[in-house]
Amino acid sequence: MAERAALEELVRLQGERVRGLKQQKASAEQIEEEVAKLLKLKAQLGPDEGKQKFVLKTPKGTRDYSPRQMAIREKVFDVIISCFKRHGAEVIDTPVFELKETLTGKYGEDSKLIYDLKDQGGELLSLRYDLTVPFARYLAMNKLTNIKRYHIAKDFDIAGQFDPMIPDAECLKIMCEILSSLQIGDFLVKVNDRRILDGMFAICGVPDSKFRTICSSVDKLDKVSWEEVKNEMVGEKGLTPEVADHIGDYVQQHGGVSLVEQLLQDPKLSQNKQALEGLEDLKLLFEYLTLFGIADKISFDLSLARGLDYYTGVIYEAVLLQTPVRPGEEPLGVGSVAAGGRYDGLVGMFDPKGRKVPCVGLSIGVERIFSIVEQRLEALEEKVRTTETQVLVASAQKRLLEERLKLVSELWDAGIKAELLYKKNPKLLNQLQYCEEAGIPLVAIIGEQELKDGVIKLRSVASREEVDVRREDLVEEIKRRTSPALCIC
């Protein structure tokens, strides 16, 4: 083992050497030569039997999905995708990593969270942090000025120059449709506008250079108290207590369209061009939301700021509501499950001529929603089927493997979802047990006699009742018995 440890150390050092050469952009020959040495060392090392050596786990912040969890995930995705399609969205996809430059300078303080890849001898790459920046890169790269798309079942965006607030209203409608159909409880969508925030910061006396960083302080108000946020503004970000308090008076307000009206009367705020634009757009937005029948789900909330730098207009965030413990209490938000907003400047950051493409979009917090649905189903102790197998091909006697293989193959070729146990001579009991566990509704049983008579014994696992079916009718009979009662197309 000591010898192995030494060898491992050699491999490590040689690996460093190769990486070093790559960083120094050494000649291809030189790198190849060192890589060859590395491989030779690794070959000596042989397959890594280092068992106890490391804990079996997935990387921090990631998880596996078991078949049960995937079944739930697919149900959730079905709801989301069918909503996106109902609103006429196309679908695109982009790689899981991007050139580092593509992602830098787009997120602000959140960019701490970006995973960089090691230099692969050439490009600097990072894992995508959201789907919005890759989408903007895609639009600029393909010179697209107009598209409505969704992206791996969680992001929906509308790009293009349109009349104000119509696409924005549709995004909010989509969020409400999805959260309602998921039946994960009552929810509320907080709405605000970056222009209102910036106007407010201006009239409160925040220097322009600090707008974004103060924005991310305000954004913390859903997690921490105003006191703590104020301390951050004054202590870390250098605002005077007066300025902070002035901000506090505003950001602690929330309400409906009436609050919009009220702020339109605010002598200071209404004098600020940006704030005024934002407020007038919000007023229009509320009109459309009323026509869409979702105004009651929307709350204009001046404390909503959203962390990311790229938003330029309306922003929104949906939170699930916990029914209050005592009557009369305000329902409590239990974290964001969907969010989005307008980002009119992002595509221009990629366009050589800075040509702008206005965009508005939303993102569904699928991970969070999965675990909520999962918990609910666990609480209900609901059994989730993880396969769709219609029939198990079984045999009562021994020496019938070949017949089972022939029959199951016939069924597959006819489009029937069928399985068999991978044993030469399985016991009938074990085959029936397998059906019970996997929730397979039918068993097609072959026996010497059935073969002679040209029939198959078809057994219903639930009722245990058995009938002989002529082999040529088997496929139709299985389809008849397992097709959904009502066909929804």
Add this chain to the structure above:
Amino acid sequence: MAERAALEELVRLQGERVRGLKQQKASAEQIEEEVAKLLKLKAQLGPDEGKQKFVLKTPKGTRDYSPRQMAIREKVFDVIISCFKRHGAEVIDTPVFELKETLTGKYGEDSKLIYDLKDQGGELLSLRYDLTVPFARYLAMNKLTNIKRYHIAKDFDIAGQFDPMIPDAECLKIMCEILSSLQIGDFLVKVNDRRILDGMFAICGVPDSKFRTICSSVDKLDKVSWEEVKNEMVGEKGLTPEVADHIGDYVQQHGGVSLVEQLLQDPKLSQNKQALEGLEDLKLLFEYLTLFGIADKISFDLSLARGLDYYTGVIYEAVLLQTPVRPGEEPLGVGSVAAGGRYDGLVGMFDPKGRKVPCVGLSIGVERIFSIVEQRLEALEEKVRTTETQVLVASAQKRLLEERLKLVSELWDAGIKAELLYKKNPKLLNQLQYCEEAGIPLVAIIGEQELKDGVIKLRSVASREEVDVRREDLVEEIKRRTSPALCIC
């Protein structure tokens, strides 16, 4: 700009400093302090307007998918997934990156191709290179000894201790079913066994330590000539020409079950325990493949080696066949579109006690298949619809935006796939044009008169014929007109 450049340089250096500290495992406070400085610098730098500075592109070896390409991709995925489900597979998913240790020492010479992530202050991570190693890690982590699963619509595996060659045969059946249903032309599945290769290497006089590396030389035979492979074996990998030639005599043979029989008579090879096991299993495999009706698609090919280290038994690779230019010529392989094999040791490499879980699986070359299908459709100049929108809500006169919003919302709530143009007063012609381009079959036209009469004018885009439909009947009428002729459940 010079000032900006300087600032950028400062940011870069500070970034390096932070990374350095992380690598040196400096104290959290110290790192935080430097990160704070970094962020301050970045804040001064402001959003990155560096336009011309870099080429807009995706990372090497990656691509975007346009709506048209996604529509094709989804058709391909549908074929693959429905086949996996037909064979009773559950579905799992694992993260896109793994602990570096999870991936190292599993692939052999291919491991050059693994992307490492930069140290995020703690874990060493790498992007997954295939789905097989993450699957084995998943089995060991969850102590699973028995599962049949698929993984993001391309990998299918059967794990468990079963009677020989039954799951292996099903994997080959699945490959053939998928390639047939995709209708991408004639194909052939090459089959071999690692035990036959190793036995062959042994009797040819290859030292054990060189089995794997000679294996990857042999694996190149589908791309380069035997001469080149021989040169590599002798020149780079230090075999004697005699040994190489001896290997050459074997690896240039291919055929059906008859070749298996013939090699079972081979005095030297049949004396090698490993080779004998492999040959006897292949004989059994061919029996099962005959029962599955696919034996004619299978070719026992001694030159098939597969690059990856983890295979331990049967290996296979499907190639598309180019119809020969001249009659009598052998059809030419145009690259692998699916492959797989048996890997009985991999799970044990993760299990603390080395407990083994035999596995056999296959992987579909989806990227390659997409581009083949894409090319075919382009050749046919086939139009691919990228949305499913059933109806566009339009208006003939001005000042009807509110009415359009109300109607489209009604339709969405009733589950109809509907769109409207995001303009206050769009021209009817533009609205009809939009339908033509997007392939939307119906237009629901609102007009002053229709509103008075409580009807909607429903227009068929194809026939241009229009009828008034009572508003309360609109949903049913749209469903009736747009539901697929025949319902396949």
